[in-house]
Amino acid sequence: MAEITSTTTQFHFPPVNYNASSHAYLFSACDDDIPTVDYSLLFSDNPVQRFLALENLSQACQEYGFFYLVNHTISDEVLDTILKGFSDFFDPKTIDERKVLRKSGPSDKIRWDLNASTGENREYLKVIAHPQFHAPSNPPVLSKILGEYHKAMRNIVEGLARAVSTTLGFEENYIEKEFNLKSGFDVMAMNLYPPNSRSKGAIIHEHPDPGFVVTLVQDVDGGLQILSHQGKWINVHIPHHAILIQLGDHLEVLTNGKYKSHIHRVIVNNNKVPRISVVTLHGPALEKFISPSAEFIDEEHPQKYHGMTYKESLEANGGDDIDVQSSLDKLRFI
Ligand SMILES: O=C(O)CCC(=O)C(=O)O
Numbered sequence: 131m132a133e134i135t136s137t138t139t140q141f142h143f144p145p146v147n148y149n150a151s152s153h154a155y156l157f158s159a160c161d162d163d164i165p166t167v168d169y170s171l172l173f174s175d176n177p178v179q180r181f182l183a184l185e186n187l188s189q190a191c192q193e194y195g196f197f198y199l200v201n202h203t204i205s206d207e208v209l210d211t212i213l214k215g216f217s218d219f220f221d222p223k224t225i226d227e228r229k230v231l232r233k234s235g236p237s238d239k240i241r242w243d244l245n246a247s248t249g250e251n252r253e254y255l256k257v258i259a260h261p262q263f264h265a266p267s268n269p270p271v272l273s274k275i276l277g278e279y280h281k282a283m284r285n286i287v288e289g290l291a292r293a294v295s296t297t298l299g300f301e302e303n304y305i306e307k308e309f310n311l312k313s314g315f316d317v318m319a320m321n322l323y324p325p326n327s328r329s330k331g332a333i334i335h336e337h338p339d340p341g342f343v344v345t346l347v348q349d350v351d352g353g354l355q356i357l358s359h360q361g362k363w364i365n366v367h368i369p370h371h372a373i374l375i376q377l378g379d380h381l382e383v384l385t386n387g388k389y390k391s392h393i394h395r396v397i398v399n400n401n402k403v404p405r406i407s408v409v410t411l412h413g414p415a416l417e418k419f420i421s422p423s424a425e426f427i428d429e430e431h432p433q434k435y436h437g438m439t440y441k442e443s444l445e446a447n448g449g450d451d452i453d454v455q456s457s458l459d460k461l462r463f464i
């Protein structure tokens with residue numbers, strides 16, 4: 131999960147849209163299609179349907195590293211409630227009440243902040259949601275909203291772990307075991323990008339995110355751009371009530387680069403309306419050592435990543451666990 135203040139990237143990717151004459155990055159992107167995965171078909175009783183759905187998932191993981199998930203099990207009500215709940219939570223009139231949740235130390239379980247620079251800003255609340263669930267006690271309804279959403283999303287992520295394991299040719303519980311997902315470290319970030327009539331550009335610079343997968347829902351269209359493996363920036367337009375799934379660094383490490391993590395950024399473009407996003411990084415257990423599995427290493431595919439515990443990798447760039455910062459640059463051999 132990237133911090134807003136970063137102005138450069140440590141990650142290697144082609145310099146897309148770089149305008150040498152103005153020495154400025156342009157934040158244009160195309161509207162190419164992003165694959166859609168039907169969650170219900172991944173578990174269909176019809177073997178042909180299931181086979182085709184798994185093929186589609188495998189292609190989305192290998193060729194893109196991100197996809198829209200539809201026909202999933204989270205009710206519209208739960209999705210609408212969390213987005214509306216945070217629209218209320220981020221009411222500018224109550225900002226002073228939120229300041230008590232500002233960073234207090236490296237082992238924070240809940241953290242709020244408001245980052246403002248050159249007219250661009252984001253307000254966020256982060257909570258560690260698993261293996262122990264944390265939420266602010268005020269307003270009291272927030273804990274219920276967060277808990278219900280997280281429980282429902284975890285169910286989906288467990289299902290995805292089974293389906294992704296199958297696409298890799300393993301038993302259904304392969305990823306669950308390799309990441310010890312039952313004790314997985316999940317951090318939820320609720321972000322508010324307020325209306326901003328003065329700014330254009332990236333408010334969160336390009337970065338990958340750690341973990342197994344990142345799940346994201348938002349209340350308005352636009353704002354997020356993802357870099358395809360072919361080096362093209364794509365605007366994300368999440369269909370109503372769909373979930374954006376993005377593969378994390380540790381799936382890339384485990385599969386020795388077969389299923390790659392993705393690079394993304396958040397842009398503002400003279401935003402007229404606020405945007406709320408709910409982003410959850412679903413990670414392995416903190417103490418779990420993650421390295422490329424022997425099954426993905428051979429003469430043609432030499433080992434490309436170091437092993438580290440998930441906790442070590444989160445702290446490798448000096449971040450706190452709740453920052454869930456990527457350290458893919460340190461995990462890669464080159
Ligand atoms: O709010 C978003 O759309 C994405 C935020 C993000 O990428 C992050 O916090 O790592």
Ligand SMILES: [Fe+2]
Nearest residue numbers: 131132338339
């Ligand atoms: Fe991110």
